[in-house]
Amino acid sequence: MKIVVFGANGRTGHEIVKVALDRGLVVRAAVRNSASISQQNGHLDVVEYDLQEFETVKRAIEGCDAVISALGSGNPRQAAKPTSLYSNAARTMTDAMRGQTRRLLVLSSGAVDDSGQGPWIYQCFFRPYMMNTYIDMARMETILEERSDHIDWTSVRPTYLLNGPSKPYKVFDRFLECSGYKINRIDVATFCIDQLQETRWIHKMPVLAYE
Template identity: 30%
Template structure:
């Protein structure tokens, strides 16, 4: 499989690349700053570009079978980066005849985290959650075969492949999940065409 990956230089993106290589896939890693991506492999093609440049993204995406977004924002201020990027990805996927996309959002975009943890998330992460929420709304009406991952707190823990999945709510008493396991979920989703048109929360 040929995978077009944005957010490749982030920690979840780099974990996804490692797992994709191990599974025999090819990855086009679309990054703003190639120096941040330390992975060198024959199956990885690093492409420098701007995620908001329609021509650059459409050209780089050509020939791919699926798109995975591990893109995040760099601060907690107001931003429309994620919704703008998602809108452009949808356009470029239609242009290139690509149907499958897996998107990394965050638990809390639907106000589904209970108790004090949920209250704090809505207060502290309100701008990030709103940007993800609007991006996911675009995917839901895109006509594409989308899957959304809504992980709880991300850690640098190891790959376990043992995590819980929730739909309308987060897994009971779920607190966190490693970036490696989020990458595992995303890759499994596109490899096996699982969880199509579903938004799922992830935690241990």
């Protein structure tokens, strides 16, 4: 199987690429600047793309069996600003996938599901600070729902992302069901790669968290 990972040079994208290569998959890392990828592997190739240039996205997807979007703002200050990154990426990628491949996984956030759930620091600080990002993630998910006829999408909703070793985690249908609010990037990556062979979470928005 060959996959393309957009945002492969980000912290979660890097973990996704690593897990995929460890599983023996062929990986195409799609980044805006190829110099940002230093990893070398016989099953890894690097391509540059620009979301504003449709043909570069289409070429990145050509020949791949699945698409994973690990795009992100890059830093907390940027994440607080109004954005259309996620919704624009959803439109461009799903258009580029038409006639090529159906399987798409995107990274969203458990916080998109505003249930009033979570510790006070999350409700009073993190969620208000990141609201612009969550609003656009919700737009992204709406676009995916509208294009379910030709896209087998899964919107992965991790809780608060951390670096750390893999450990047992749970998958929930809704953020409201979570008893914990953290997840390590390696486990998000593992879940994403696992879904390439699974159908349970197609057209759904699973939330990942530790207990």
